[in-house]
Protein backbone atom coordinates (compact mmCIF):
# COMPACT_ATOMS: atom_id res chain seq x y z
CA UNK A 1 0.00 0.00 0.00
CA UNK A 2 2.64 2.57 1.08
CA UNK A 3 4.92 1.53 -1.74
CA UNK A 4 2.30 2.10 -4.39
CA UNK A 5 1.37 5.46 -2.86
CA UNK A 6 5.01 6.51 -2.91
CA UNK A 7 5.33 5.35 -6.51
CA UNK A 8 2.23 7.28 -7.45
CA UNK A 9 3.55 10.43 -5.79
CA UNK A 10 6.90 10.07 -7.54
CA UNK A 11 5.24 9.63 -10.93
CA UNK A 12 2.91 12.54 -10.31
CA UNK A 13 5.90 14.70 -9.55
CA UNK A 14 7.82 13.64 -12.64
CA UNK A 15 4.87 14.45 -14.81
CA UNK A 16 4.12 17.81 -13.25
CA UNK A 17 5.21 20.61 -15.51
CA UNK A 18 5.75 23.27 -12.87
CA UNK A 19 9.18 23.72 -11.51
CA UNK A 20 8.48 23.42 -7.80
CA UNK A 21 11.95 24.50 -6.74
CA UNK A 22 11.71 28.17 -7.50
CA UNK A 23 14.11 29.42 -4.88
CA UNK A 24 17.23 29.31 -7.07
CA UNK A 25 15.45 29.85 -10.34
CA UNK A 26 13.81 33.21 -9.75
CA UNK A 27 16.33 35.38 -8.09
CA UNK A 28 16.95 39.05 -8.45
CA UNK A 29 19.67 39.91 -10.95
CA UNK A 30 21.77 43.01 -10.85
CA UNK A 31 25.17 44.01 -9.70
CA UNK A 32 28.26 44.50 -11.79
CA UNK A 33 28.32 40.85 -12.96
CA UNK A 34 24.98 41.37 -14.75
CA UNK A 35 26.26 44.20 -16.93
CA UNK A 36 27.63 43.58 -20.40
CA UNK A 37 31.25 44.59 -20.46
CA UNK A 38 32.01 47.34 -22.95
CA UNK A 39 34.02 46.37 -26.01
CA UNK A 40 37.65 47.42 -25.82
CA UNK A 41 38.23 50.61 -27.76
CA UNK A 42 39.01 50.06 -31.45
CA UNK A 43 38.01 46.40 -31.39
CA UNK A 44 36.15 44.91 -34.36
CA UNK A 45 33.88 41.87 -34.02
CA UNK A 46 35.13 38.77 -35.80
CA UNK A 47 33.76 38.57 -39.32
CA UNK A 48 32.51 42.16 -39.24
CA UNK A 49 32.43 44.14 -42.43
CA UNK A 50 34.21 47.43 -42.80
CA UNK A 51 32.26 50.33 -41.41
CA UNK A 52 31.21 53.23 -43.64
CA UNK A 53 29.52 56.45 -42.63
CA UNK A 54 29.03 57.46 -46.22
CA UNK A 55 28.78 55.69 -49.58
CA UNK A 56 31.67 57.72 -50.92
CA UNK A 57 33.96 55.98 -48.45
CA UNK A 58 33.30 52.69 -50.28
CA UNK A 59 34.03 53.89 -53.80
CA UNK A 60 37.25 51.94 -54.17
CA UNK A 61 35.92 48.66 -52.79
CA UNK A 62 35.98 45.85 -55.31
CA UNK A 63 33.95 42.65 -55.34
CA UNK A 64 35.93 39.83 -53.70
CA UNK A 65 34.71 37.38 -56.36
CA UNK A 66 33.97 37.75 -60.05
CA UNK A 67 30.47 37.80 -61.44
CA UNK A 68 29.00 34.49 -62.58
CA UNK A 69 25.64 33.06 -63.54
CA UNK A 70 25.32 31.49 -60.07
CA UNK A 71 26.09 34.77 -58.31
CA UNK A 72 23.63 36.69 -60.48
CA UNK A 73 20.96 34.06 -59.82
CA UNK A 74 21.50 34.39 -56.06
CA UNK A 75 21.40 38.17 -56.43
CA UNK A 76 18.14 37.95 -58.35
CA UNK A 77 16.56 35.85 -55.59
CA UNK A 78 17.61 38.42 -52.98
CA UNK A 79 16.41 41.24 -55.20
CA UNK A 80 13.02 39.54 -55.52
CA UNK A 81 12.81 39.23 -51.73
CA UNK A 82 13.98 42.67 -50.77
CA UNK A 83 14.00 45.18 -53.57
CA UNK A 84 11.11 44.59 -55.99
CA UNK A 85 8.57 46.21 -53.67
CA UNK A 86 10.15 49.55 -54.58
CA UNK A 87 12.29 48.94 -57.66
CA UNK A 88 9.88 46.67 -59.52
CA UNK A 89 10.43 43.06 -60.63
CA UNK A 90 12.98 43.93 -63.31
CA UNK A 91 14.56 46.84 -61.42
CA UNK A 92 12.97 49.45 -63.67
CA UNK A 93 11.12 51.13 -60.83
CA UNK A 94 7.35 51.45 -60.28
CA UNK A 95 7.19 48.86 -57.50
CA UNK A 96 3.93 48.98 -55.49
CA UNK A 97 5.55 50.85 -52.57
CA UNK A 98 6.11 53.79 -54.91
CA UNK A 99 2.50 54.77 -54.34
CA UNK A 100 3.26 55.68 -50.72
CA UNK A 101 6.97 56.41 -50.83
CA UNK A 102 9.33 58.39 -53.06
CA UNK A 103 9.31 56.30 -56.27
CA UNK A 104 12.44 54.20 -56.76
CA UNK A 105 14.39 54.85 -59.95
CA UNK A 106 15.12 52.52 -62.86
CA UNK A 107 18.34 50.83 -61.75
CA UNK A 108 19.43 50.64 -65.37
CA UNK A 109 19.87 54.44 -65.56
CA UNK A 110 23.30 55.41 -66.81
CA UNK A 111 23.67 57.65 -63.76
CA UNK A 112 23.27 54.67 -61.44
CA UNK A 113 25.23 52.17 -63.54
CA UNK A 114 28.01 54.74 -63.76
CA UNK A 115 28.75 54.41 -60.04
CA UNK A 116 31.59 52.10 -59.03
CA UNK A 117 30.70 48.69 -57.55
CA UNK A 118 31.64 49.82 -54.04
CA UNK A 119 29.06 52.61 -54.18
CA UNK A 120 26.27 50.19 -55.14
CA UNK A 121 27.41 47.81 -52.39
CA UNK A 122 27.35 50.62 -49.82
CA UNK A 123 23.93 51.81 -51.05
CA UNK A 124 22.44 48.47 -49.96
CA UNK A 125 24.16 48.79 -46.56
CA UNK A 126 23.49 52.47 -45.85
CA UNK A 127 20.49 53.17 -48.05
CA UNK A 128 20.24 56.33 -50.14
CA UNK A 129 18.67 59.72 -49.70
CA UNK A 130 15.24 58.11 -49.51
CA UNK A 131 16.02 54.40 -49.70
CA UNK A 132 16.28 52.69 -46.28
CA UNK A 133 19.32 50.56 -45.31
CA UNK A 134 18.60 47.09 -46.74
CA UNK A 135 21.45 44.88 -45.59
CA UNK A 136 19.98 43.38 -42.43
CA UNK A 137 20.66 39.65 -42.44
CA UNK A 138 22.80 39.81 -45.58
CA UNK A 139 26.41 38.62 -45.53
CA UNK A 140 29.23 39.79 -47.77
CA UNK A 141 28.48 37.19 -50.45
CA UNK A 142 24.83 38.25 -50.54
CA UNK A 143 25.76 41.91 -50.93
CA UNK A 144 28.16 41.30 -53.80
CA UNK A 145 25.67 38.92 -55.44
CA UNK A 146 23.24 41.84 -55.42
CA UNK A 147 25.86 44.13 -56.97
CA UNK A 148 26.54 41.53 -59.70
CA UNK A 149 22.82 41.36 -60.37
CA UNK A 150 22.48 45.18 -60.47
CA UNK A 151 25.12 45.24 -63.21
CA UNK A 152 22.88 43.12 -65.44
CA UNK A 153 19.99 45.62 -65.33
CA UNK A 154 19.77 47.50 -68.60
CA UNK A 155 17.86 50.75 -68.98
CA UNK A 156 14.26 50.11 -69.89
CA UNK A 157 13.87 50.33 -73.66
CA UNK A 158 11.63 53.18 -74.78
CA UNK A 159 8.20 51.77 -75.67
Ligand code: HEC
Pocket residue numbers: 079082083084085086087097101102103104105107111112115120123124127128129130131132134146150
Ligand atom coordinates in the same frame (compact mmCIF):
# COMPACT_ATOMS: atom_id res chain seq x y z
C1 HEC B 1 11.51 51.23 -49.57
C2 HEC B 1 11.82 51.33 -50.98
C3 HEC B 1 13.14 50.77 -51.46
C4 HEC B 1 13.64 49.51 -51.29
C5 HEC B 1 13.03 48.34 -50.52
C6 HEC B 1 14.89 49.47 -52.00
N1 HEC B 1 15.13 50.67 -52.59
FE1 HEC B 1 16.76 51.17 -53.70
N2 HEC B 1 16.08 53.08 -53.87
C7 HEC B 1 14.87 53.55 -53.40
C8 HEC B 1 14.74 54.96 -53.74
C9 HEC B 1 13.52 55.83 -53.39
C10 HEC B 1 15.91 55.32 -54.42
C11 HEC B 1 16.27 56.70 -55.02
C12 HEC B 1 16.57 57.72 -53.98
C13 HEC B 1 17.72 57.35 -53.10
O1 HEC B 1 18.89 57.36 -53.55
O2 HEC B 1 17.46 57.01 -51.94
C14 HEC B 1 16.73 54.11 -54.51
C15 HEC B 1 17.97 54.05 -55.11
C16 HEC B 1 18.72 52.90 -55.28
C17 HEC B 1 19.98 52.85 -55.97
C18 HEC B 1 20.69 54.03 -56.64
C19 HEC B 1 21.45 54.83 -55.64
C20 HEC B 1 22.13 56.05 -56.24
O3 HEC B 1 22.49 56.94 -55.45
O4 HEC B 1 22.30 56.15 -57.45
C21 HEC B 1 20.40 51.55 -55.94
C22 HEC B 1 21.70 50.99 -56.52
C23 HEC B 1 19.40 50.80 -55.21
N3 HEC B 1 18.38 51.66 -54.83
C24 HEC B 1 19.46 49.44 -54.98
C25 HEC B 1 18.55 48.75 -54.18
C26 HEC B 1 18.66 47.35 -53.86
C27 HEC B 1 19.74 46.42 -54.37
C28 HEC B 1 17.62 47.05 -53.03
C29 HEC B 1 17.32 45.74 -52.36
C30 HEC B 1 18.36 45.17 -51.54
C31 HEC B 1 16.84 48.26 -52.86
N4 HEC B 1 17.42 49.27 -53.56
C32 HEC B 1 15.69 48.34 -52.09
C33 HEC B 1 13.93 52.82 -52.70
C34 HEC B 1 14.09 51.50 -52.28
